[in-house]
Amino acid sequence: MLVKARSVTGRIGVLVLAGLALCRAAAAADNEPLRALADRDNFRIGTAVAISPFWADQTYRATLARQFNIIVAENAFKWSQIHPVPDSYSFGKADDLVDFARANGMMIRGHTLIWHNQLADWVSSGSYDREAAIALMRDHIRTVVGRYEGRVTAWDVVNEALDDSGALRADSFWYRTIGPDYIALALEFAHEADPAAKLYYNDYGAEGMNPKSDAVYALVRDLKAEGVPIDGVGWQMHVVNGFRIGREHAENAERLAALGLELTITELDVRIRLPATEAALDRQAETYGDIGAFCLAQANCAALLTWGFTDRYSWIPGFFAGYGDALIFDADYHPKPAYSALHAALEASRE
Numbered sequence: 525m526l527v528k529a530r531s532v533t534g535r536i537g538v539l540v541l542a543g544l545a546l547c548r549a550a551a552a553a554d555n556e557p558l559r560a561l562a563d564r565d566n567f568r569i570g571t572a573v574a575i576s577p578f579w580a581d582q583t584y585r586a587t588l589a590r591q592f593n594i595i596v597a598e599n600a601f602k603w604s605q606i607h608p609v610p611d612s613y614s615f616g617k618a619d620d621l622v623d624f625a626r627a628n629g630m631m632i633r634g635h636t637l638i639w640h641n642q643l644a645d646w647v648s649s650g651s652y653d654r655e656a657a658i659a660l661m662r663d664h665i666r667t668v669v670g671r672y673e674g675r676v677t678a679w680d681v682v683n684e685a686l687d688d689s690g691a692l693r694a695d696s697f698w699y700r701t702i703g704p705d706y707i708a709l710a711l712e713f714a715h716e717a718d719p720a721a722k723l724y725y726n727d728y729g730a731e732g733m734n735p736k737s738d739a740v741y742a743l744v745r746d747l748k749a750e751g752v753p754i755d756g757v758g759w760q761m762h763v764v765n766g767f768r769i770g771r772e773h774a775e776n777a778e779r780l781a782a783l784g785l786e787l788t789i790t791e792l793d794v795r796i797r798l799p800a801t802e803a804a805l806d807r808q809a810e811t812y813g814d815i816g817a818f819c820l821a822q823a824n825c826a827a828l829l830t831w832g833f834t835d836r837y838s839w840i841p842g843f844f845a846g847y848g849d850a851l852i853f854d855a856d857y858h859p860k861p862a863y864s865a866l867h868a869a870l871e872a873s874r875e
């Protein structure tokens with residue numbers, strides 16, 4: 525009985541110690557935000573910002589400022605939002621985000637200048653010959669990049685020009701009106717408007733070694749060979765729970781590095797089939813930790829941004845029925861296991 529009592533006490537002791545360790549870990553996580561760890565490593569850890577909660581939700585803003593040292597607008601810089609009518613721009617949302625970033629010592633990426641999606645109706649429904657479409661593109665890029673010169677330090681100049689097979693999207697407004705050299709032209713115009721900005725090609729499904737990443741590689745290799753200004757490739761990484769980094773990701777990153785290109789993980793989220801179990805959340809943490817450690821270890825991986833940070837606001841449930849809980853804070857802003865895994869990856873990279 526005595527022995528049993530001792531062992532129960534012992535087990536309670538172990539549990540108390542484990543509990544204390546967890547509390548300490550939680551406290552450490554709370555005291556040392558992601559950005560503090562990233563700053564020490566000269567690393568950029570960030571997130572996309574949705575304008576409605578940014579304006580309306582104080583907890584959203586406070587968490588943003590506390591945890592991240594780089595942001596990107598989820599929608600505010602897209603053509604339909606920033607240039608909704610032919611003769612005037614609507615800079616209010618983008619300006620607010622740029623001002624917030626500067627006030628909080630954050631970098632800001634610009635997403636995106638040239639995309640077939642979220643283009644203003646007045647553009648897609650208009651009729652343009654090649655020269656008129658080039659003039660339209662030049663004016664837009666010069667105006668938007670020029671306005672934020674020196675403040676927006678990296679741009680997703682062209683987004684998703686390739687389809688899932690790796691072919692140029694022939695139904696894109698830009699391909700139809702200008703032809704395949706629209707990508708090079710967009711990069712040239714962006715470089716003219718801000719020679720110091722890092723210029724990116726951004727896409728999804730091209731992270732591992734596959735036909736699409738081969739096509740992205742061939743595209744950027746040819747651009748480099750032609751002397752077109754390009755600095756990096758964005759890997760969106762909207763992945764499904766269970767995703768793991770493999771040798772192929774390092775191989776792909778290294779072939780980009782060999783071209784002198786950097787890489788940014790631009791839109792990471794890890795969607796879970798709902799309802800999420802504890803085991804699923806732990807699995808998701810492994811994915812976040814894995815991707816964080818990969819980017820930190822890969823010399824040309826400049827930054828990691830998630831596509832939102834709280835499950836309260838995420839594009840996933842609206843686009844993937846039955847999926848959600850894809851981000852690192854839950855809907856009540858509590859850090860999830862995924863947050864702790866990212867935190868641990870940042871801590872480990874300093875050791």
Ligand code: G3I
Pocket residue numbers: 598599641642683760791839
């Ligand atoms: O602006 C209109 C508003 O006027 C209207 O009242 C409202 C009604 O639904 O819609 C608003 O537009 C929505 C827009 O987001 C801004 O909130 C669109 O319906 C909605 O489709 C759009 O979704 C965005 C999506 O891109 C469009 O493809 C998501 O928020 C955004 O997260 C998502 O982001 C993309 C990246 O830019 C590129 N990579 C993939 C990623 C996920 O799709």
